Amino acid sequence: MHNLPQIPSSEITPKDLFLSRRKFLRGLGLGAGALALAACGLPGSEATPTSAPAQPAATSGGSAPSASANTDELGDPLTEYDAVTGFNNYYEFTTDKERVARMAADFPTSPWQVQVGGLVNNPGVFDIDDLLKFPIAERIYRLRCVEAWSMVIPWMGFQLSELLKKVEPTSQAKYVRFESIYDPDKMPGQHSSWYEWPYVEGLRLDEAMHPLTLMATGLYGEQLPAQNGAPLRLVVPWKYGFKSIKAIVKIDLVEEQPTSLWMAAAPREYGFYANVNPDVSHPRWSQRTERRIGELGRRETLPFNGYAEQVASLYEGMDLRSNY
Ligand SMILES: Nc1nc2c(c(=O)[nH]1)N[C@H]1C(S)=C(S)[C@@H](COP(=O)(O)O)O[C@H]1N2
Ligand SMILES: [Mo]
Numbered sequence: 001m002h003n004l005p006q007i008p009s010s011e012i013t014p015k016d017l018f019l020s021r022r023k024f025l026r027g028l029g030l031g032a033g034a035l036a037l038a039a040c041g042l043p044g045s046e047a048t049p050t051s052a053p054a055q056p057a058a059t060s061g062g063s064a065p066s067a068s069a070n071t072d073e074l075g076d077p078l079t080e081y082d083a084v085t086g087f088n089n090y091y092e093f094t095t096d097k098e099r100v101a102r103m104a105a106d107f108p109t110s111p112w113q114v115q116v117g118g119l120v121n122n123p124g125v126f127d128i129d130d131l132l133k134f135p136i137a138e139r140i141y142r143l144r145c146v147e148a149w150s151m152v153i154p155w156m157g158f159q160l161s162e163l164l165k166k167v168e169p170t171s172q173a174k175y176v177r178f179e180s181i182y183d184p185d186k187m188p189g190q191h192s193s194w195y196e197w198p199y200v201e202g203l204r205l206d207e208a209m210h211p212l213t214l215m216a217t218g219l220y221g222e223q224l225p226a227q228n229g230a231p232l233r234l235v236v237p238w239k240y241g242f243k244s245i246k247a248i249v250k251i252d253l254v255e256e257q258p259t260s261l262w263m264a265a266a267p268r269e270y271g272f273y274a275n276v277n278p279d280v281s282h283p284r285w286s287q288r289t290e291r292r293i294g295e296l297g298r299r300e301t302l303p304f305n306g307y308a309e310q311v312a313s314l315y316e317g318m319d320l321r322s323n324y
Contacts, residue, residue, distance in 0.1 A: 065081045065219075065220035065221060065222050066220060066221045067138065067140065067154035067220055067221060068138050068140075068154070069140060069154075071140075071152075072140045072141070072142060072152045073140070074306060076142075076152055076292070077152065077294070078140065078152050078153070078154055079151035079152050079153060079292075079293050079294055080294055081220050083151065083293050083294060084151060084153050084219060084220070084228070085101060085219075085225050085227060085228060086098065086101050086227075087293065088100040088101065088104075088227045088228065089145065089241065089242070090104065090189075090227060090229070090246060091189050091192075091195065091199070092180065092181075092187035092189045092190050092197070092199065092246075092247075093107075093187055093188065093189050093227075094188070094189055095189070100227045101225070101226075101227040103188070104225075104226040104227040105226065105227075107186055107187070107226045108186070109224075109226055109230040109231045109247075110128065110231060111127070111128070112127070112128040112231045112232070112249075113125050113126065113127055113128070113249070114126045114128070114131065114232060114248060114249055114250065114251060115249065115250045115251070116163065116167050116250075116251045116252075117167075117250075117251075117252055117253075118173065118177070118252035118253040118254050119169060119170045119172045119173035119252075119253040119254060119255065120167040120168055120169050120170060120173065120253050121167070121168035121170060122166065122167045122168050123167060124167065126163075128217075128231045128232060131158070131163065131215070131217070131232065132217060134158035134159075134162045134163065134215075135158055135162070136156055136157060136158055136217060136218075137156070137157070137158070138154055138155065138156055138221070139154075139155045139156075139157065139212075139214055139235070140152065140153070140154045140155075141153060141155060141212075141214070141235060141237035142237060142305050142306055143235075143237065143241050143244070144240060144241060144276045144290060144301065144305045145240065145241040145242075146240040146241065146242055146270070146274070146282060146287075148282075148285060148286075148287060148289070148290045148291065148301075149290060149291045149292075149293055150290045150291070150292050150293065150305075151292070151293050151294075152292075153219055154219060154220055154221070155214060155216040155218070155219050155235055156216065156217055156218030156219060156221065156224075157214040157215050157216035157217050157218065157235065158214070158215050158217070159211055159213065159214060159215070160176075160208050160209070160213045160214065160215050160234070161208070161209045161210075161211065161213070163215065163251075164176070164205075164208060164209060164253075167253070169205060169253045170253070172255050173205055173253035173254065173255065174204065174205055174254070174255050174256075174257075175202050175203065175204055175205060175253070175254050175255070175256065175257055175258055176202060176203050176204075176205060176208040176251060176252070176253055176254070177200065177201075177202045177251070177252045177253075177254050177258035178200065178201045178202065178203075178234060178245045178248050178250070178251055179198050179199070179200050179248065179249060179250035179251075179252075180198045180199035180200075180245055180246060180247045180248060180249065181198065181247045181248075181249045182197055182198040184197070194265065195261055195264075195265050196261060196264050196265070197261075198261075199245055199246070199261045200245075200258060200259070200260050200261050201234065201242075201243055201244075201245040201258075201260045201261070202257065202258030202259075202260055202272065203236065203243070204257075204314075205253070206314055207236070207311075207314060210310075210311060210314065211310075212236075212237055212238065212307060212310055212311065213234070213235075213236055214234070214235040214236075214237075215232055215233075215234060215235075215248075216228075216229070216232070216233050216234070216235045217231060217232060228246070229244075229245075229246025229247050229248075230247070231247075232247070232248050233245060233246040233247065233248060234248065237305055237307055238275060238276060238304040238305045238306075238307040238308075238310075238311045239273070239274045239275055239276060239305075240274045240275075240276060242262055242270070242274065243260075243274050257272055258272075260272065268283060269282060269283055271323065271324045272323075273315075273320070273323050273324060274324065275304055275311075275315070275320065275324075276301060276302070276303070276304055276305035277303060277304075277320060277324065278300070278301040278302070278303060279303075279321070280320070280321055280324045287301055288300065288301060289301055
């Protein structure tokens with residue numbers, strides 16, 4: 001996340017051209033790396049076609065990835081499947097966004113269990129198959145990374161509120177703490193001591209109960225690809241992308257505000273709330289505008305990532321400049 005936004009090769013040319021150029025390069029016996037070197041430092045040009053196209057994850061039925069609509073509710077087009085699944089932040093594997101898909105390809109996401117406990121009346125260990133029995137629906141959401149790029153992604157999933165109602169938080173519970181899997185043998189990035197593993201995130205209980213807050217189990221009508229956080233990841237569309245924690249194995253209801261991985265790693269940069277806010281700059285860049293992956297140029301960043309009408313009331317009376 002400390003890297004400046006990179007341009008994925010897949011957005012520079014239409015997909016078919018991008019793929020045929022790769023074939024062409026392979027035909028020449030040119031490692032992609034050679035070309036990346038040649039292109040290095042030319043902003044916005046033919047930058048970094050460094051990796052093979054991501055392998056699509058197991059499809060549910062062999063059909064092509066598809067969504068129920070072509071745009072989000074603001075009329076903006078969905079980000080291409082190849083970009084959604086080929087340009088990822090997942091530091092457990094690597095900080096190189098275009099290598100995550102390949103490195104995660106063999107990561108086992110089944111069987112999978114999620115332990116839900118803490119301040120609840122009905123703690124339990126849930127099999128991913130149990131969780132898939134909650135009503136699963138498609139949600140087309142904008143994802144705004146703190147690095148100032150964004151996508152529009154057709155997720156599949158269930159509302160976190162469904163799971164929370166089932167375990168019944170006690171009246172003491174004020175926050176939800178989420179933990180990702182810890183498996184350094186299979187996740188080489190977890191050998192990095194820059195971060196305190198496992199990845200941890202948190203929400204206030206009312207944020208967690210909000211109907212927009214999704215537990216994603218799929219995208220583009222398919223099972224969630226490993227690189228996107230399979231088999232279960234959080235999606236909180238009005239917050240910066242890093243809040244949307246991947247590969248969740250543990251959820252605890254707690255009384256105190258949890259310390260996330262990013263709060264511990266860079267306390268000056270990342271606060272607990274991390275609501276998308278064009279008025280609060282990152283210490284090293286403005287958050288006023290963003291680059292929508294697949295588009296040239298930049299667009300204005302919207303308060304709460306365009307979900308203010310639904311969520312601003314959660315923060316009434318709070319100073320969102322100091323509670324960033
Ligand atoms: N466990 C875990 N979750 C994570 C991350 C990570 O490195 N590890 N990166 C976050 C960041 S910074 C972003 S922008 C999104 C990216 O999600 P995507 O790859 O599905 O687009 O995942 C978030 N969740
Ligand atoms: Mo991010």
